[in-house]
Amino acid sequence: MDGKIVNLRSKLEIYKAGSGGGNLADCPVRDVIQGISNKWSSLLMEALAEKAYRFGELRRLVPDISQRMLTQTLHDLQRDGYVHRQVFPTKPPSVEYSLTDLGRSMFGPLHQLIQWAELNHGAVREARKIFDAAEG
Amino acid sequence: MDGKIVNLRSKLEIYKAGSGGGNLADCPVRDVIQGISNKWSSLLMEALAEKAYRFGELRRLVPDISQRMLTQTLHDLQRDGYVHRQVFPTKPPSVEYSLTDLGRSMFGPLHQLIQWAELNHGAVREARKIFDAAEG
DNA sequence: AGTGCTGGTCTCTTTTTGAGACTAACATAT
DNA sequence: ATATGTTAGTCTCAAAAAGAGACCAGCACT
Numbered sequence: 423m424d425g426k427i428v429n430l431r432s433k434l435e436i437y438k439a440g441s442g443g444g445n446l447a448d449c450p451v452r453d454v455i456q457g458i459s460n461k462w463s464s465l466l467m468e469a470l471a472e473k474a475y476r477f478g479e480l481r482r483l484v485p486d487i488s489q490r491m492l493t494q495t496l497h498d499l500q501r502d503g504y505v506h507r508q509v510f511p512t513k514p515p516s517v518e519y520s521l522t523d524l525g526r527s528m529f530g531p532l533h534q535l536i537q538w539a540e541l542n543h544g545a546v547r548e549a550r551k552i553f554d555a556a557e558g
Numbered sequence: 559m560d561g562k563i564v565n566l567r568s569k570l571e572i573y574k575a576g577s578g579g580g581n582l583a584d585c586p587v588r589d590v591i592q593g594i595s596n597k598w599s600s601l602l603m604e605a606l607a608e609k610a611y612r613f614g615e616l617r618r619l620v621p622d623i624s625q626r627m628l629t630q631t632l633h634d635l636q637r638d639g640y641v642h643r644q645v646f647p648t649k650p651p652s653v654e655y656s657l658t659d660l661g662r663s664m665f666g667p668l669h670q671l672i673q674w675a676e677l678n679h680g681a682v683r684e685a686r687k688i689f690d691a692a693e694g
Numbered sequence: 695a696g697t698g699c700t701g702g703t704c705t706c707t708t709t710t711t712g713a714g715a716c717t718a719a720c721a722t723a724t
Numbered sequence: 725a726t727a728t729g730t731t732a733g734t735c736t737c738a739a740a741a742a743g744a745g746a747c748c749a750g751c752a753c754t
Contacts, residue, residue, distance in 0.1 A: 450675050450679035451600070451601065451676065453675075453682070453683075454675035454678065454679055455601075455671070455675050457682070458595075459596060459597065459599075459600060460596075461742080463595070464587070464591050464595060465588065465591075468587065476700090476701090477700080478699090478701075481701095486743095487743095488742075488743050488745080489701085489702070489703090489744095489745090490704090490743075490744085490745095491742065493701080493702060494742095500689065501685070501689045501690070502685055502686060503684070503689070512700085513750075514699060514700035514701075514750065514751060514752090515700065515750090516700065516701080524682070524685065527674070528674060528678070530670075531670035531674045534666075534667035534670055535667040535670075536591065538590075538664060538666070538667045539586050539590035540586045540587065540590075542590065542660065542663065543590055545639065546589070546593070549638055549639025549660065550637055553636065597711080613731080613732050614731070623712095624712050624714080625714090625733070626711080626712075626714095626734080627711065629732080629733060629734080630711095645732095648731080649730095650719065650720065650732075651719095651731065652731065652732080653733090
């Protein structure tokens with residue numbers, strides 16, 4: 423039983439006892455998953471998986487994202503290698519965002535999760551209703 | 559082209575123009591995905607997928623989660639129907655958390671994403687390095 | 695000259711998260 | 725008898741993140 427815990431610890435833990443260099447980057451799950459586990463990433467990935475979009479198009483597509491968070495989320499997705507940013511020298515300049523190969527690869531499993539969400543939305547809502555009824 | 563956008567809009571958008579009742583719950587992707595797209599959910603799901611754990615065990619397993627966030631994340635997972643909470647009348651009382659059927663079902667696709675993360679951690683780190691080198 | 699379009703940045707406020715002290719009730723150790 | 729540890733939390737306050745929306749430059753069109 424303790425062996426299993428230790429096994430899991432190696433995957434989950436951020437701090438390795440007695441190790442000076444243990445940090446978040448040592449845990450793939452946390453390092454990668456946290457990059458896409460935020461309010462807007464999966465939504466933008468889903469949009470860009472369909473086709474390339476320009477900044478303004480994305481903003482209209484997801485109207486309740488603030489420009490600030492759209493800029494920042496796209497920047498983060500680009501930094502992690504999921505999204506490619508291309509500037510076209512039009513007047514005024516336009517910027518197109520598209521998925522990279524890595525982004526398309528990651529969207530595979532992400533899409534599975536999104537499909538699960540669509541399929542089981544009702545069950546989750548039902549669970550919430552029961553829970554909220556049981557304890558206000 | 560516009561047709562595709564409209565298709566996507568129906569899945570992504572939070573506000574439906576002219577509709578009084580349009581809100582977050584109308585969008586399965588956002589409603590369900592946002593429940594698990596936070597810092598600790600996937601980590602706790604991964605732990606509980608292995609076996610049931612008690613509150614204190616989870617806290618030791620994920621040592622850098624605050625008690626406050628552990629309580630809250632477990633509460634949210636329970637509310638969405640992924641986690642079952644059972645109190646044992648020991649002295650002092652102990653509480654065991656385990657996955658429900660719905661939780662195990664959801665962990666299927668989530669696990670795929672986690673495996674992708676483990677497999678492609680290196681590629682993501684490399685992308686970050688290149689990005690950070692190009693623009694400080 | 696005025697207006698609009700582009701893709702942002704800047705500032706301010708609100709919300710979320712983190713750190714950690716504190717609780718109650720009982721068991722065990724001294 | 726008194727001190728200490730255990731349980732699963734809650735509470736408060738500080739820090740970080742997110743949201744709202746004004747503002748910007750450069751050019752086209754009117």
